[in-house]
Amino acid sequence: MTPPQASEYVHANALVLGAFGLLLRGPSGAGKSALSLQLVADWRARGAFAALIGDDRVALEARHGRLIARPHPSIRGIIEARGLGLLRVAYEPACVLRAVIDLLACGESPKRYPDEEEATTRLSGVTLPRMFENAAEVGAVARIAAYIQNVATN
Template identity: 70%
Template sequence: MTPPGAPVYVHANALVLGECGLLLRGASGAGKSALTLQLIADWRARGDFASLVGDDRIALEARGGRLIARPHPAIRGLIEARGLGLLRLPYEPACVIGAVVDLGAGKGETRRLPDAAERTTDLCGVKLPRLFEHGANAGAAARIAAFIHEVAIN
């Protein structure tokens, strides 16, 4: 049992895209690391800020109604790139999570119009907008970018 106020570790990636902290959740092999690298590259290529916070294990903690994400101390600044191994990247020590993407493993059909209840998730008592995506599907990074933009204007 986790003591009150202690961070909760989740199997996820955290990154910052522009002003939005994003949590990518999914099982091993769902495409979290590849999608993280793609999103960071895409945002930087168009001149926007993008940075890794953490890969694989993320500490989450609710503070003042916001969800704070931090990398696991043993692997901060590292991200696994399948076929390449561990890469060292510049990283942010923490971010405020503004949205969550839940990744399914492999290819599959994403629901066209998810139910209202599926569009949000509660983490550590903080309600956040959520998107379901399949990391291996073509266009995943573009749909996530559109989701981030929608979250930012709402």
């Protein structure tokens, strides 16, 4: 049995889409919050469950080979939307992360064919599948949805 590790906070967003926990990382201004809002709205429009876990700062804790994400207590249920300020939104207290999306800086594009060694990342001792994306590019939400479907079925 793997003992739980102490929580560490990371600069990222976490959300749950259906039963799929997703961590969005990237530099400031890369679109983590806007993409989180867009993904949650897209899943809900399909009639599926979706919720924010945390915006901007997320606690990660390894438990039994899985990585658990939780919101920072001082900002749980709050997300920043550029042009609107801080918004209160429905949130879940935790999720098991299934994948990581690393957002690229504005103007950068993901490689057409990613390197095999970049296909995973290790956080708190847990290896997760990883995808690179530019949140501002047309089709980002559709590509992430296809990626989630691929990871969930493999």
